[in-house]
Amino acid sequence: MRERWFGATGRRVPELAREGEVDVEGALVLPGVDPERLRRAFDEGTPVVVRASSPAAVKEALARPEVSCVLVPADRDDLLALDLTELTYGR
Numbered sequence: 407m408r409e410r411w412f413g414a415t416g417r418r419v420p421e422l423a424r425e426g427e428v429d430v431e432g433a434l435v436l437p438g439v440d441p442e443r444l445r446r447a448f449d450e451g452t453p454v455v456v457r458a459s460s461p462a463a464v465k466e467a468l469a470r471p472e473v474s475c476v477l478v479p480a481d482r483d484d485l486l487a488l489d490l491t492e493l494t495y496g497r
Contacts, residue, residue, distance in 0.1 A: 408490075412474045414451030421468060422486060425477045430455045433474065439466050448472035462484065465493050 409418040412433070419428050433453035436443060447454045453474045456467040464485055467476045478485040 410474050413447075415452030415453060419453075420477045421474075422464065422476050422478065422488075422490075424483070424486065425457070428455075428475055428477070430475070430477070435477075436462065439470060439473075441470075444470055444472040452468050458485070461488055461493060463489075464488060469494070 408421045409475050410421045412416075412419045415432070430453070433455045434443065434447040435455045435457070437457050439456060444454055448471075455474050455475045455477055456463075456470075456473050457477050458464045458467050459479055459482060464476055464478065469491065
């Protein structure tokens with residue numbers, strides 16, 4: 407599983423996880439990508455977590471280096487099994 411830095415906390419978290427499986431206390435949790443809020447939080451060292459419920463939303467969030475973790479709904483295990491390389495670059 408690939409990991410990312412959780413803001414300036416020194417902690418690493420999975421880049422993609424099921425809602426409720428990662429401690430996101432202290433993070434800015436967004437319902438989608440908001441470039442202005444992402445940049446501001448990143449500049450302040452605040453971890454950024456984005457919720458996503460579709461492959462396109464997962465791809466959009468993970469394309470942003472400011473995002474520490476993308477959370478998917480508990481009933482969407484299919485999103486955890488995405489081939490992120492294929493989703494990003496195709497075959």
